[in-house]
Amino acid sequence: MKHQWRCRRCGKLLGIVEQNRLHIQFARGHQYFVGMPATSVCRGCKTLNELATDQELRKGNTNIQSQLQN
DSSP states (O other): OEEEEEOTTTOOEEEEEETTEEEEEOGGGOEEEEESSEEEEOTTTOOEEEEOOHHHHHTTOHHHHTTEEO
């Protein structure tokens, strides 16, 4: 199942969560698959965002679930 990881402040798309990996794509075709947890500074508003592991999502951590949107 895929989920969008968006900035908690402005809603800008930061990456796509696919299983236990995070897919990050930048301009000019740069793409990365990284493990979690992940931390990113939003390119739009400069807010620090954190994404925990998929296991924490399954346990019902509401702080993490609010960062992921279908």
